[in-house]
Amino acid sequence: MRTAIYERMIKMKEQLIKILAELRPDVDFENETALVTDGILDSFDIVSLVAELNSEFDITIGVDDLEPENFDTVDAMAELINELAD
Amino acid sequence: MITNVLDYLDRSAGLFPCKTALSDNKNSVTYEEMQNTAKAIGSAIIKRSGAKNSPVVVFIDRNIESVISFMGVAMSGNFYVPVDRQLPVKRIELIFSTLQPVAAIIFEKDNKILDEIGFEGERLLYDEAAEHEADNEALKLIREISIDTDPLYAIFTSGSTGVPKGVLVCHRSVIDLIENFAEAFDFDETRVFGNQAPFDFDVSVKDIYSCIRNGASMHVIPKLFFSFPAKLINCINERKINTIIWATSALRIIENLNALEKTLPETLKTIMFSGEVMPNKVLNYWREKLPDVNYVNLYGPTEITCNCLYYKVDRPFRDEEPLPIGVPFRNTDILLLDGNELVTENGVKGEICVRGTSLAHGYYNNPEKTAEAFCQNPLNKFYPELIYRTGDLAKKGDDGLYYFVSRKDYQIKHMGHRIELSEVEIAINSLPYVEAGCCIYDKPKEQIVLFYQAENECDKDILKDAGKLLPKYMLPNRMLHFTALPMTKNAKIDRVRLKGEYLDNA
Numbered sequence: 001m002r003t004a005i006y007e008r009m010i011k012m013k014e015q016l017i018k019i020l021a022e023l024r025p026d027v028d029f030e031n032e033t034a035l036v037t038d039g040i041l042d043s044f045d046i047v048s049l050v051a052e053l054n055s056e057f058d059i060t061i062g063v064d065d066l067e068p069e070n071f072d073t074v075d076a077m078a079e080l081i082n083e084l085a086d
Numbered sequence: 087m088i089t090n091v092l093d094y095l096d097r098s099a100g101l102f103p104c105k106t107a108l109s110d111n112k113n114s115v116t117y118e119e120m121q122n123t124a125k126a127i128g129s130a131i132i133k134r135s136g137a138k139n140s141p142v143v144v145f146i147d148r149n150i151e152s153v154i155s156f157m158g159v160a161m162s163g164n165f166y167v168p169v170d171r172q173l174p175v176k177r178i179e180l181i182f183s184t185l186q187p188v189a190a191i192i193f194e195k196d197n198k199i200l201d202e203i204g205f206e207g208e209r210l211l212y213d214e215a216a217e218h219e220a221d222n223e224a225l226k227l228i229r230e231i232s233i234d235t236d237p238l239y240a241i242f243t244s245g246s247t248g249v250p251k252g253v254l255v256c257h258r259s260v261i262d263l264i265e266n267f268a269e270a271f272d273f274d275e276t277r278v279f280g281n282q283a284p285f286d287f288d289v290s291v292k293d294i295y296s297c298i299r300n301g302a303s304m305h306v307i308p309k310l311f312f313s314f315p316a317k318l319i320n321c322i323n324e325r326k327i328n329t330i331i332w333a334t335s336a337l338r339i340i341e342n343l344n345a346l347e348k349t350l351p352e353t354l355k356t357i358m359f360s361g362e363v364m365p366n367k368v369l370n371y372w373r374e375k376l377p378d379v380n381y382v383n384l385y386g387p388t389e390i391t392c393n394c395l396y397y398k399v400d401r402p403f404r405d406e407e408p409l410p411i412g413v414p415f416r417n418t419d420i421l422l423l424d425g426n427e428l429v430t431e432n433g434v435k436g437e438i439c440v441r442g443t444s445l446a447h448g449y450y451n452n453p454e455k456t457a458e459a460f461c462q463n464p465l466n467k468f469y470p471e472l473i474y475r476t477g478d479l480a481k482k483g484d485d486g487l488y489y490f491v492s493r494k495d496y497q498i499k500h501m502g503h504r505i506e507l508s509e510v511e512i513a514i515n516s517l518p519y520v521e522a523g524c525c526i527y528d529k530p531k532e533q534i535v536l537f538y539q540a541e542n543e544c545d546k547d548i549l550k551d552a553g554k555l556l557p558k559y560m561l562p563n564r565m566l567h568f569t570a571l572p573m574t575k576n577a578k579i580d581r582v583r584l585k586g587e588y589l590d591n592a
Contacts, residue, residue: 026549036313039172042558043313044335044501047342063345066314 012057012085013078019052020074029074036068046071053077059084089234090257091295092160094264095121098301102275107297108150109325110306115150117301123154123216127191128161128225130218134208135188138163138228139236141450143182143190145171145199146285148306151212153285153294155191156239158215163228164188165237167252168286171196174554179203180249181242184451191215234258240450241288241388244497244505244560248512252450253288259391262443264295266415270396271356271382273329277302278353280327282312282336288388289360292331312336315345322351330354331384333361334368335502341368346375360384360393362499363490367405385411385490387504389459389474391444394418395488410487411480418442420488421473422480426464435481435491439463439473446474498527500534503559510534510562513555519544522571525562526585536562537584543567 020029027040035041041049049071050061059081070080088094095117098107103118115123131142142159146152146168159166167185169178182203189208190200200209238260240252267273279297281304283289297304305325311318318340321327337359340346357372357379364383373381386393397412414420422429422436429436441463448456463471479491493499497506507525514523514536523538538548545565552561566588572580 024549025546026553036310039309041313043309043339044559046313047339050343063316063343063348066316066343066345068310068314071313 009078009082012081013074015056016053016078016081017074019049019056023049023052032073034072036071041071053081057081057085088261088265090160090229090232091238091260091298092124092157092229094295094299095124095157098298102301105275105301106303108153108304108306110149111308113150115154120154120157122220124157124161125220125222125225126218127155127158127210127212127215128228129221130210130215131159131162131164131189131208132221132224132228133218134210135162135164137188138231140164141167141185141187141240143167143169143185143187144285145169145190145192145196147171148284148308150306151216153304153306154216155212156285156294158191160238161225161228163232163236165239165254167240167242169242170284170286170557171199173557175199175202176555177250177557181252184249184252185240186451232257234261235447237447239291241286243388244503244509245455247455248509249452250509251452251455253388254447254450255291255388255391256447259444259446260291260295262417263292263391263393263415264299266417267292267296268300270415271358271380273300273302275301277329278325278327279304280322280325280330281306282330282332284309287333288392289331289333291392292358296329296331312339315340315343316349319345319349319351323353326353327351328353328355329358330356331358331360333502334359334364335361337364337372338368341371346371350375354379356380356382358382358384360386361502364409365405366403366407366409369399369409370403370405373399383409383411385488386440387474387476387478389446389476390418390440390442391446394420394438394440394442394444397487408489410483410485411490412487415444418444421463421465422482423464423475428465429481432482432484435479437494438476438478438480438488440476441471441473445472498534500527500532501559503557505534505560507534510536510552510556510560513552513560514538514548514562516555517548517551520548522579524571524579524581524584526581526588528564528589533563534561535564535566535588537566537568537571537579537588539568539571541569 099117099121104116106114107117107120108115142164144155144166156166187207191210234257237254238257240254242250242252245251279293281293381399383397384393385395395411397410419441421439423439424436460472463473477494480488510525521539526535528535572583574580
């Protein structure tokens, strides 16, 4: 079971990185730790990203989920998607 | 008679000395403190530069120090030019080479940028200038010799030749605008403005001077809050913000994210928007959530000092209906021109041309571009009278209101910014590995699309390198690589075909 969940996480993260790379090919997502706080992603990026994630992972990111902490790193985003997908 | 925006500051400092004038996340300042600090900065500029009616750059941020610096520059009898320190250095360099500023108000960290571009004018550290001793005699003398057509600020906008243009605006034009706003929208000292627009964007001029004229308060909202609306709504409620004059795109973000689904802003009385066409779909979302707020659509380019037309939303609109841009402000005249002929019939489109005190002086140090846009009123053969040609097409409805139709030329509105696509193309074509490139705007998707010819696909390099030349909002959102771009018979890139094929496949 553990491996199945792990596999699912890995796959989802890969998909997420693909979406991010398409949105902003100029950003090194895997090594950035303050995507929002440092202003690398701006409000227009967040709007496009939220729409993309909602449709791609069949989730609904609500107002309460829109916190900088949830978007500062790829891992935080993956965790948010995982939580909302359950 | 009010002849200087500082008369507003003096009046409010006299009436409400201890009232909070400006605040941001960290600091706040009363009217009396703002006046004193502005005098200190003004005295520092006078002492160090000795200039009058000359450009002083202010490196801006989302903070109250930016606005206090503007007032300081006005005190010195010069005009301020807000520059975003996050712009690519190359662009800052272009702005500086057009301006040749006599001084710059900076923070320690900005020295690096100024070193890089070889700035030779006076560098005034904000913290030092703010503590400078006020030279009341010199300040008084400057005020006595100032007239209301002296310049107050220059704001840079995208230019089609690849060089940004600095729109130069005088005190008189700002006073005309702000008096009209106070009258048309009942602004008084009870207003709390929630500033969204960056200070190098002329939308902020309305916040700053509506605040100072009326003895009101203005809160500078951090940029980050616009990505994370729960924080934004909290901020509005905590600060009791009741008036917002925002870019249309900022209101659209809230709708896109369905950010009003749980908590509502409770204190808002007036919501005004400008910068690009407001879709009724977005406005209806707001109107449904906040039905008791007054909504105002504002229209106008920087060159006529913010806005020349306004529409107080006074009836329901279906999502697919256009929202009028309304009627001209008092003391402003609108002409719809087809070439040099006046359009008189309702429903027929013409270029919006503006006549009045609100006209900017022109583009600083750029007589050619100035003469193109600010020209003699073709309907007046008898005395010199300038009009500004906006390049926007509009028509008048049977209801007596103006309606925006489209842009006339190659300029687009993207994410609230006015962009000349040719400026984007010039930057991209300057990259050594790009053989040719051209841009179109995919309006439905709101994307700048680049078609480029290069040996190999190089999307990443283009974004990285063009990012050193252009602000982020001007970078292409989609890129399509070609080994050979289609050409017309005249050996030009076949834009029509590219655009057609692209939109067909979309």
